[in-house]
Amino acid sequence: MPPARRLFTAVVNPSAGGSAAAASLVPLARALREAGAEILVEYSRGLEHAGVLAAGAAKRGHVVLGVGGDGLVGRVGGALAGTGALFGIVPAGRGNDFARQLGVPSDPAALARLLLEGEPREVDAVEANGVPVLGSVYAGVDAVANDNANRTRVLRGSAAYYVGALRAVLAWRPAAYRVTVDGEVLERRGYTVVAANSGYYGFGRRIAPDARVDDGLLDVVIIKDAPRPLFFAVMRELEDGSHVRRPQVEVLRGREVRIELAAPGRTLPYGADGELPGTLPVTARIMPGALRVLAP
Template structure:
């Protein structure tokens, strides 16, 4: 067993595979930290979770995620709340957490920054969100939890086999718009319950998800708080207009949209499967808590 090594979780299909050729250079850059580099093998999300946890138990000095927010989400489960370094090499279609915490967009520069941080013994602390469902299942997330229309779209797209690529997601949007209805929610913020009807509910540790969709444009992953968004019913036409506004975060100017902050959030509704960092969590209800400084980011 080799202790004090750098464990690397790399997703070869991230970013539609366009970064695959960069992995040898990334590993070489990480190696300049003066520690052995170990690539973790995983054929599924569950295996990725297990590989990262095993690496930490074996004495990894740092876990590095090479990929997008999904890969980051998997790797985070093993280091959240622990004194283990965490690095991100952005190589996905969506790199929202990396952008929010100041990681360089260039994968090689990001890897060089991780190595330098390990050599110099420095890190930056950032908040994470921790979820708890009614079955006692806990997960951490770094960017945004979706509990409304966008979660329904994700769930439908994941059930579809065709078409492949982005068109499947676009088709899922159209199919969910056709059956759009506002749903009754109970959203409890730091113990205060709000009963509302909405198509959109989201909780953010960071501003964006889905590769730059700024659902919660003022969210700060270092303020010890979660940003929470919900809206009065918008209807199909305004929901169709929402996507381009999300790119700039201008949807929050709509008087029907409410954004607030809390340390603890509970979301209750029927028929919604929640997603965080683009990964499936499970059906509502779900509780979310901000844990300040939960990750030691190397950059």
């Protein structure tokens, strides 16, 4: 049986979703307190600070709530990976892809019941160049689109990503990749390589429809070189995951994936949980069962 009384610390990104994170916490906090739980609220000054706050709350024995989008949730969950601490997700950002993969409800009453009564579920995390993340690591036109969307000040949510993706695709030159999956080296030209723990990325797109967060494996999705009209068709098929049936899309599985450029003279960013930590190369390693999360 779950404990009768849980202590919570909510780590909030005040800027997520145009300040929606702080607003979305109010009814949830009220429901938790009315049920007799104690909840403290910590506002982060940035992602690094969010990780520090999460680690401190975990040491105090609190259930740590990540309140925001995938970047904040990934940083908070990453800070808890391997610690045994309990993690809860309050989806309050633009994408909420990891929460979507886990089936975490957005309704405050349903989410409060889950956080108060739910049993912990062990899920995998990913170590990307030594930094724990949750959803996926990707390097290609999607990372460039991610950068474009993050720079957009007028548009929000999926609209920002659509416009950013369009700009990225129109300017894209096929990249020469070297992808190493559990020691097997592949040379590919194309649009992107994704090492996915979660099946969703990019605001609800099912990049890896068969990915599971508890199988100890990464789904590696390679979208190979194709004419732009065909690539736009692939982008549309990301809505339901049917793109994986195309011959231009290759899917593999492994525990360790290294993504690098096969030719000199070009730099590409890589993305992780909606953020852009750096440029290629990147090595992603699965961390089996590293996170204890309150999820259906």
